[in-house]
Amino acid sequence: MNLINEWAFIGVFLAVAWVLPVLPLVVSWVFRPRKPNALKLATYESGVETVGDTWVQFKVQYYIYGLVFLIFDVELIFLFPWALAYNQLDFFAFGAGLLFIFLLADALIYAWRKNALEWT
Amino acid sequence: MIELGPQSVAFLFFSVFALGGALGVVTSRNLMHGALYLILSLFGVAGFFVLLSAPFLAAVQVLVYIGAIAILFIFAVMLTRGMTRLTETLNRQWWLSAVVSLMLLAVLLVGVILPVWGEGGTNPNMPSTDLVATTVDLGVALVDGDQYVLPFLVSSLLLTAAMIGAIVVARDDTE
Amino acid sequence: MEQCINVIETLAPCLVASGTDPGLAQFISILLGVLLVTIFPLGGVIIFIWIERKIAARVQDRVGPNRVGPYGLFQNVADALKLITKEDITPAAADRLIYNFAPIVATLSVIMIWAVIPFSPVHIGVDLSIGVLYFVAIGSIGTLAFMMAGWASNNKYALLGAFRVVAQLVSYEIPMVLALLVPVLIAGTLSMQEMVQAQLGMWFVVMMPLSALIFYISNLAETGRAPFDLLEAESELVAGYNIEYSGMKFGLFMASEFIHAFTANALFVVIFMGGWAGPGVEQFPALGFVYFLGKTMLIYIPSLILRATVPRVRIDQMMNFNWKFLVPLSIINVLVMAFLFKVAQVLSLTPPPGLETDFIANLPLTAVLLAGNIVMIIGVLTVLRNTGRRERLEAEARRADDVRAPAPTMGR
Numbered sequence: 001m002n003l004i005n006e007w008a009f010i011g012v013f014l015a016v017a018w019v020l021p022v023l024p025l026v027v028s029w030v031f032r033p034r035k036p037n038a039l040k041l042a043t044y045e046s047g048v049e050t051v052g053d054t055w056v057q058f059k060v061q062y063y064i065y066g067l068v069f070l071i072f073d074v075e076l077i078f079l080f081p082w083a084l085a086y087n088q089l090d091f092f093a094f095g096a097g098l099l100f101i102f103l104l105a106d107a108l109i110y111a112w113r114k115n116a117l118e119w120t
Numbered sequence: 121m122i123e124l125g126p127q128s129v130a131f132l133f134f135s136v137f138a139l140g141g142a143l144g145v146v147t148s149r150n151l152m153h154g155a156l157y158l159i160l161s162l163f164g165v166a167g168f169f170v171l172l173s174a175p176f177l178a179a180v181q182v183l184v185y186i187g188a189i190a191i192l193f194i195f196a197v198m199l200t201r202g203m204t205r206l207t208e209t210l211n212r213q214w215w216l217s218a219v220v221s222l223m224l225l226a227v228l229l230v231g232v233i234l235p236v237w238g239e240g241g242t243n244p245n246m247p248s249t250d251l252v253a254t255t256v257d258l259g260v261a262l263v264d265g266d267q268y269v270l271p272f273l274v275s276s277l278l279l280t281a282a283m284i285g286a287i288v289v290a291r292d293d294t295e
Numbered sequence: 296m297e298q299c300i301n302v303i304e305t306l307a308p309c310l311v312a313s314g315t316d317p318g319l320a321q322f323i324s325i326l327l328g329v330l331l332v333t334i335f336p337l338g339g340v341i342i343f344i345w346i347e348r349k350i351a352a353r354v355q356d357r358v359g360p361n362r363v364g365p366y367g368l369f370q371n372v373a374d375a376l377k378l379i380t381k382e383d384i385t386p387a388a389a390d391r392l393i394y395n396f397a398p399i400v401a402t403l404s405v406i407m408i409w410a411v412i413p414f415s416p417v418h419i420g421v422d423l424s425i426g427v428l429y430f431v432a433i434g435s436i437g438t439l440a441f442m443m444a445g446w447a448s449n450n451k452y453a454l455l456g457a458f459r460v461v462a463q464l465v466s467y468e469i470p471m472v473l474a475l476l477v478p479v480l481i482a483g484t485l486s487m488q489e490m491v492q493a494q495l496g497m498w499f500v501v502m503m504p505l506s507a508l509i510f511y512i513s514n515l516a517e518t519g520r521a522p523f524d525l526l527e528a529e530s531e532l533v534a535g536y537n538i539e540y541s542g543m544k545f546g547l548f549m550a551s552e553f554i555h556a557f558t559a560n561a562l563f564v565v566i567f568m569g570g571w572a573g574p575g576v577e578q579f580p581a582l583g584f585v586y587f588l589g590k591t592m593l594i595y596i597p598s599l600i601l602r603a604t605v606p607r608v609r610i611d612q613m614m615n616f617n618w619k620f621l622v623p624l625s626i627i628n629v630l631v632m633a634f635l636f637k638v639a640q641v642l643s644l645t646p647p648p649g650l651e652t653d654f655i656a657n658l659p660l661t662a663v664l665l666a667g668n669i670v671m672i673i674g675v676l677t678v679l680r681n682t683g684r685r686e687r688l689e690a691e692a693r694r695a696d697d698v699r700a701p702a703p704t705m706g707r
Contacts, residue, residue: 007175008325010421012325013333013410013421014403016330017329017403018399021399021547024375024546025543027379028381031380036384041384044386044539062462063196065614066188066191066192066195066465067192067283067286068287073183073468079629080176080485081256081259083259083476083480084259086480086483086633086636088260091641096269099273100276103277104276104280107279107283107284108618111283112618114287117614175424176425179432180428183435186436191461191465194442198458
């Protein structure tokens with residue numbers, strides 16, 4: 001099986017897998033009752049009328065976690081080809097990988113020491 | 121001429137995703153919708169990588185761009201007050217971004233397309249299999265002393281610097 | 296026509312032989328494969344939910360579903376019918392398009408993983424050369440579904456729940472991928488089928504128990520199950536990201552969660568417990584199904600008991616556990632394992648070519664890696680014990696201070 005064929009399977013899979021969650025929704029759309037009213041369609045929060053806007057400013061902490069995650073994610077992507085070829089590599093390659101992971105750990109230590117990982 | 125095989129159909133399909141998503145990004149007034157359109161566009165690009173026989177880069181595209189950068193965008197959108205309710209699609213600097221986009225297009229045309237298809241460029245009919253490298257080749261090249269070991273380590277340093285910069289910018293130093 | 300012995304495996308040449316267009320034949324065989332693979336998680340979900348309810352009931356000293364069908368097996372069919380006939384409420388304030396899209400994306404992201412899971416030596420959706428990265432990438436699309444659901448509901452609790460779950464899922468992706476790096480390092484492949492073949496001699500769970508443990512824990516967090524079920528903290532967030540969902544859309548979120556729990560355990564079995572590997576599987580590939588499902592059940596059921604037993608952690612504890620414990624530990628783990636593997640290679644302790652699947656030939660390498668793991672585990676336990684003792688003493692000291700100087704509100 002060549003490469004494009006492999007991915008043709010994924011493509012067909014994607015096309016078929018779409019149908020599977022949509023089908024029960026369609027069946028439900030046919031059979032379910034429809035009696036909406038203003039109260040029913042109100043936002044369900046604490047039992048009282050919703051106050052204020054939902055889409056407001058959020059904690060900056062989520063963003064910092066997101067940033068730290070992004071940087072780690074990119075570094076991990078670099079490590080995958082290294083790990084994949086590791087069988088055929090010599091000690092020099094191990095050293096290069098070591099240095100790379102060391103710098104990764106360095107970034108983690110910095111974030112830790114600067115309290116960027118505290119959930120406040 | 122172009123024969124309409126499954127690959128061409130897939131290419132058209134992904135092009136619709138990539139371009140349609142990009143169009144959605146610039147025309148939607150809701151930043152959250154913009155971020156979701158961007159994901160569609162990035163998905164299309166991941167498809168291109170698959171068609172170019174670079175599945176590793178396709179996985180990277182989904183993992184890093186959709187799984188990390190798009191999520192970060194959404195967090196960033198939620199950090200800004202009232203940015204989900206933009207009323208105008210253009211601001212006063214629209215002409216500046218238009219100039220930058222045109223320049224980028226020119227660079228892409230001259231710098232990328234001409235060396236391949238232009239006068240004396242690479243032969244476009246060359247079989248693509250000669251150019252395909254596996255992920256293992258990539259791994260060997262990354263840590264080979266004669267090849268890319270220095271860029272590999274410098275990229276790590278760059279990412280560490282990015283992390284430090286991100287923390288310095290995002291943190292509140294008043295504590 | 297001698298190619299037409301086994302219809303499932305050689306459908307395409309069969310059809311071509313009987314006069315069908317080759318492209319069409321290929322498409323039909325792909326389509327059939329896709330249908331076979333997708334039916335598994337979807338048909339399975341009825342059983343998964345039943346097993347889960349029965350086990351949770353046993354832990355809580357109840358009987359569980361026992362009315363509809365034998366042993367209550369059809370209870371979930373009845374539930375599905377109920378969900379389908381329920382009124383579906385889309386809140387007036389919701390962003391309709393994204394709101395309706397989110398449950399579909401959630402289900403899709405779980406089903407898509409099954410494309411690369413090997414059931415037996417010959418039965419696999421497709422053996423992608425980057426299978427391991429594929430399922431990590433698809434998993435990250437699932438994160439997006441939670442975000443879409445929480446945001447589009449336009450409900451403060453839903454959005455808060457979505458933010459928490461996204462922060463949790465992205466955080467635990469780091470130790471998960473770092474733990475995955477070690478099997479990739481040893482096996483030298485990203486393909487799921489080759490990953491199983493690399494374990495024919497020795498399961499990776501024996502070679503690298505620490506990686507397996509880290510992968511198991513972060514996988515548990517990725518599925519959002521107890522003790523990491525902050526995404527549906529009923530007492531704090533009403534229900535989490537899916538408050539506003541009702542009817543079948545809610546059902547899809549539930550179904551995808553149950554399928555994901557099983558899928559996570561199946562992935563663990565493929566990567567660390569040898570997947571379909573077992574005696575006699577070379578002669579009868581169909582035996583692979585039995586081994587694969589048996590092993591998956593072996594760790595799926597403990598994970599259900601765990602879910603029914605342990606309490607939920609707080610969000611700060613969850614984040615600290617990940618970033619200050621799991622991530623540093625998995626970085627050290629990768630370094631130590633890479634070093635030991637290289638040393639073993641230089642000392643030629645790795646199995647010689649041609650004997651990779653032999654149990655005895657794998658023993659020296661296993662011994663070296665296992666010894667390294669045991670040293671690491673002892674070190675970690677020591678550090679944990681000391682930290683725990685220090686924190687306990689600090690807490691006790693604070694308590695003693697409080698007793699000596701009672702707070703102003705007390706004693707009145």
